[in-house]
Amino acid sequence: LVLWSLGWSFFSSCSPSFQIDKTLKEAVRENREAPDYKTWSLSEHHPERVFELLREQVKAGRDAHALSVELCQSFQAMPIGGLLLFETQIFDEENEEVLRFCIQSLKTKIQAYYDNNRAEFEAQGLKTMKESYSQNEDKRLPLKVIKRDLSQGNRYVDGDLPHKHVALTFDDGPNIHFTQMITKSLEDYGVRGHFFMIGRLVRQYPQLTKLVVGSGHVVGSHTYTHPCLGSKAQCGSKIRRVDYQKAVEEIKSSHQMIFDTVGFVDPIFRFPYGVSTPELQQFLKRNEITEFFWNLDSQDWKAHQSHLAVLNRTKSLLDRHQKGILLFHDIHRRTAEILPELLSYLARHDYTVVLITPEDDRTRINHPLLKK
Numbered sequence: 493l494v495l496w497s498l499g500w501s502f503f504s505s506c507s508p509s510f511q512i513d514k515t516l517k518e519a520v521r522e523n524r525e526a527p528d529y530k531t532w533s534l535s536e537h538h539p540e541r542v543f544e545l546l547r548e549q550v551k552a553g554r555d556a557h558a559l560s561v562e563l564c565q566s567f568q569a570m571p572i573g574g575l576l577l578f579e580t581q582i583f584d585e586e587n588e589e590v591l592r593f594c595i596q597s598l599k600t601k602i603q604a605y606y607d608n609n610r611a612e613f614e615a616q617g618l619k620t621m622k623e624s625y626s627q628n629e630d631k632r633l634p635l636k637v638i639k640r641d642l643s644q645g646n647r648y649v650d651g652d653l654p655h656k657h658v659a660l661t662f663d664d665g666p667n668i669h670f671t672q673m674i675t676k677s678l679e680d681y682g683v684r685g686h687f688f689m690i691g692r693l694v695r696q697y698p699q700l701t702k703l704v705v706g707s708g709h710v711v712g713s714h715t716y717t718h719p720c721l722g723s724k725a726q727c728g729s730k731i732r733r734v735d736y737q738k739a740v741e742e743i744k745s746s747h748q749m750i751f752d753t754v755g756f757v758d759p760i761f762r763f764p765y766g767v768s769t770p771e772l773q774q775f776l777k778r779n780e781i782t783e784f785f786w787n788l789d790s791q792d793w794k795a796h797q798s799h800l801a802v803l804n805r806t807k808s809l810l811d812r813h814q815k816g817i818l819l820f821h822d823i824h825r826r827t828a829e830i831l832p833e834l835l836s837y838l839a840r841h842d843y844t845v846v847l848i849t850p851e852d853d854r855t856r857i858n859h860p861l862l863k864k
């Protein structure tokens with residue numbers, strides 16, 4: 493309801509074509525200028541939100557033909573750097589209708605950009621695919637499995653990891669295009685990561701979820717539908733926010749969905765946008781779940797940047813902090829494509845990848861949150 497009324501004022505206050513173009517440009521500007529992930533993900537111009545509104549409007553009777561014409565005009569005039577921000581939406585079947593006049597050409601343009609960017613990256617001797625390099629060129633990356641009592645309701649920021657130890661985390665999947673590219677690279681280097689999955693997507697892609705778990709990665713939940721779980725002040729008035737009761741349901745149902753799909757669930761959780769409240773933190777504690785935050789944000793969510801820019805930013809964070817929890821999103825092609833080079837960098841700089849798992853396996857099954 494909130495979204496709908498926002499959408500209405502959004503698009504009815506001025507001439508619609510002006511508003512669409514302006515909204516898309518605003519999204520590109522805000523993404524580029526956002527100082528951190530939270531600021532960006534709470535933006536009212538976030539592509540996820542903009543497309544949700546557009547689909548709502550079509551359902552409510554807005555002329556889909558005219559809408560698609562406007563949207564396509566705006567996208568076709570947009571430089572590639574901006575277009576990349578909308579990649580997930582452009583490749584999402586749900587948006588085929590609103591993008592019907594340009595979807596194919598936009599996909600081709602994005603694909604060509606990545607092919608080109610990948611070629612440049614490889615021309616500098618950087619790795620996007622392990623296959624193209626002989627095995628003995630790389631050390632394998634050491635993996636240390638750390639068993640911890642995760643039932644104390646702790647909150648990890650850098651995970652109290654030792655010097656030169658990092659934990660890899662991937663949010664917002666499972667993703668049909670990129671999650672397996674990521675698990676393949678992790679396997680090539682002999683390491684494992686933590687995946688914070690969205691319950692709705694686990695339900696949509698049960699086989700993919702089982703594959704991730706089957707490869708030995710740790711899987712925790714990241715709510716069922718990815719709303720903001722904080723207060724109005726924290727979430728802002730313009731994004732989908734849920735109150736305490738609903739937030740508890742989001743946590744429970746995503747946890748349950750992973751359990752029902754794979755037969756267990758690791759007792760770890762990550763708040764969408766990193767936004768939490770003391771009440772919800774207490775709820776996690778009572779229910780014996782550890783919260784994963786992060787101290788190393790790769791900023792792979794910033795669209796307006798090359799493969800090299802994300803790689804270099806992540807490397808400089810590592811150089812500065814030398815340990816901790818790295819934040820990535822397995823919904824971005826760029827993340828999947830730079831991962832082999834990043835893993836190679838970790839190997840060359842004597843890092844150890846850490847997998848934090850529950851000390852007691854029973855906490856993955858006999859969990860206070862689960863109904864059986």
Ligand SMILES: [Zn+2]
Pocket residue numbers: 663664714718764765
């Ligand atoms: Zn997220």
